Amino acid sequence: MDSSQPAPGPAPEAVSPLSEDDLRRWRACPRRFWLQRHGGAAPVPAGEEPGADRMVDGPGAAQALRACYSGLVALPAPMTDDEWQVAIDLTERLLVDVEAQDESWAIAGACFASDDGVRVRIDLVARGTTGLRLFRVRHATAGTDADVDTVALWLHVVARNVLRVQGAGLMLIDTGFVYPGHGCYAGLFREVDLAPVLGGRPVGDWIVAMRRCERAALPAVPLGAPCDAASGAGGPCEQLAACGLPAREPSLADAAASLDIVGRELAAELRAEGHVSLHDVPLHRLTVARHRRAARAVKHGVPVLEPGAAAALRTLPGPRRWLRFETIGFAVPPWAGTQPYQGLPFQWSCDLEQPGGSVAHGGFLAGADADPCHAFAASLAESLGSEGPLFAYNAGFERNRICELAARFDDLAPRLDALRLRVVDLFALLRDHYYHPAMAGAWSLRAVFQAVAPEEGAHEFEVAWQGRTLRSPLQAYAASLERGLPAAEVWRLHEALREHGRRHCAALRRITAVLEAA
Ligand code: SF4
Incomplete structure (x- = not known):
């Protein structure tokens, strides 16, 4: 046996049920499935998966499903075997009366077990005219292969419970939806019927193969295993350390x-x-x-800095300002008049150069009450003066947001257009005159901040929050909007965002100083 491979652990309990997560892992990499079933690394907690810092459901997410099904019965997620049994029994009792229900009735988190050893929790079970309708609910615009596999497994388990199923599919976000306010989310989701593709998924064979796999020795590493790439299996593999693979090339x-x-x-x-x-x-x-x-x-x-950047900067009369915007796009829009994934600016931060070389910091951070775009735009127009450059990194982002705000708000358009013309892109100056070996070819804001201004810490964002770590301003701002949050907690999150804005502006100033050093 290869000594770099972990020794097989004890065989798992024969009765240990298989789940949707097991199927997802097995389909991505049987070795991952095997390691997990034999006591490998714990799955990454929800909200901390790679990419989660770029996805925000929104504070209205819990309301949205209930707005579509006013008679919704929501079952809590079971954790222990006993809780699973309670949830399965409760689901069974609720389904006894299904004929008496109308179309507004549904169960969120319905639990089922099958006689071939699978246990599932279905996002949504609704009543159709000829049978049950099963849905995987995604706060996304498209489903994945893993979603289709999951629905296929649900269908298999429900069929083995001898329940009549009318249809199975996905509920996805409809980007054309405009939130009218007052909790009215009817129309937010669009249904996608998976009937045409479910038949091609041999779930019964998969279950047999999974059982065989977990009883056998550790599987070999499959070709193209999704070890560190984001995948339908939920991102980089949590078994990377347990897997015993040699260090991957290229090294840093x-x-x-x-x-x-x-x-x-x-x-x-x-x-x-x-x-x-x-x-x-x-x-x-x-x-x-x-x-x-x-x-x-x-x-x-x-690092190599070539002449020209300092001269270019000298052609820009002051006072200088360094500017950063933060925007957010919610899957479930929280403010009337806004749409899913609409880019909504919620924070700007700006350092202003003062006579004598000192710096004054200013900014805007939106509250929770309503679409903050007008307040954001008005504060910007009032606070950034009428002359001097506005330095930003990858400034197309700031310019485009200003353009969108000017198009939306006629009363502010002339002043916003004037601001847009003053925006200067530090990325363009850096790209044409500078290179730092630590960038390793990456020109993202994060890579450049880490290479050029690591002491400012603007390349990182971390706030400990209710047992998990928020890793982006988006996550922190979204958390601050949660209903019923104590004011002190909102203040703590806002302070983290303001502090990040200060660090960001300081890092932009540092880039300017580096460019002027030639
Ligand atoms: S690290 Fe790669 S080969 Fe190992 S279990 Fe994970 S996906 Fe499979």
Whole structure:
């Protein structure tokens, strides 16, 4: 046996039920399924999955389903075997009366077990005219293959309970929905019938194969295993450490000298010529100044700044300001007149250069009451003066938001248009004059802040919150909107957001100072 592989643990209890999560893991990688069933690493807690910092349901999410089904009965998620049995019994009792119910009735979190050892919790069971309707509810605009697998498993389990099913599908967010307010979310979801694709999923065979897999030895690593890529299996594999795979290439050091830094097409040519990293590519082989600059920085292991940036900055008369916007898009819009995923600016932060070299900080942070866009735009128009550059990084983001606000609010449009013309992109200046080897070819705000201004800490955001960690301003702001939150908790989250805004502006100032150092 390969000593780099973990030894098989004891076989799991034969009666331990399979679940939707087991199926998702097995379909992604049988080894992942096996490790989990044999006591591997715990699954990543909900809300901390990779990518969760970019997805926000919104404070109205819990209301939304109830608005569609006024007779909704919501069952809490069972944790222990006893709680599962209670939930299964309760589901069974609720279904006895299904004929007496109308179309507004549904069960959220209905639990079932099958005689072939599967236990599932269905997002939504509603009443149809000829049988039950099963739905996977996603706060997303599209479903995944894993969603279809899950629904196929639910259908299998419900069928083995000898219940008549009329249909099964997904409930997805309809991006055309405009929230009218007052908790009216009827129309937020659109239903997608999965009948045409469910028949092609041999769930019975999968269950047999999963049982066989967990009784056998640890499976080999499958080709194309989704070890560290986001996947339908819920993101990077939580069994990475338990799996015993050797360290993956490229290492961090390799990434910093990767040929891909000069672009994939050129990197492919260089590889074909026998080069393996930027260290061994002669500078005369690189014809683009930006590529030569990156190669010089990599070869010498120090940042390279070329003349021109300081002169360009000197052409911009002050006073200088450094500006950052934060926006959020909710799957379930919380404010009347807004739509799912509409980009809503909720915070701006700005440092203003003062005579004598000191800096004054200002900003705006929206409350919870209503669409904050007009207040955001008005405060911006009032606070940023009428002259001097507004430095931002990847400034198209700030410019586009200002443009959208000007289009929405006629009363502010002239002043917002004037602001937009003053926005200066630090990214463009940096790209044309600078390279830091720690960027490893990445020009994202996070990568640049980490490489150029790590001492400001603007590349990180972390707030401990109700037993989990919020890793983005979006998550913190969304948490601050939760209904019934004590004022002190709202204040704590707002302070974290304001502090992040200060760090962000300080990092932008640091980039400007670096560019002026030539
Ligand atoms: S690390 Fe890769 S091979 Fe190992 S269990 Fe996870 S997905 Fe499978």
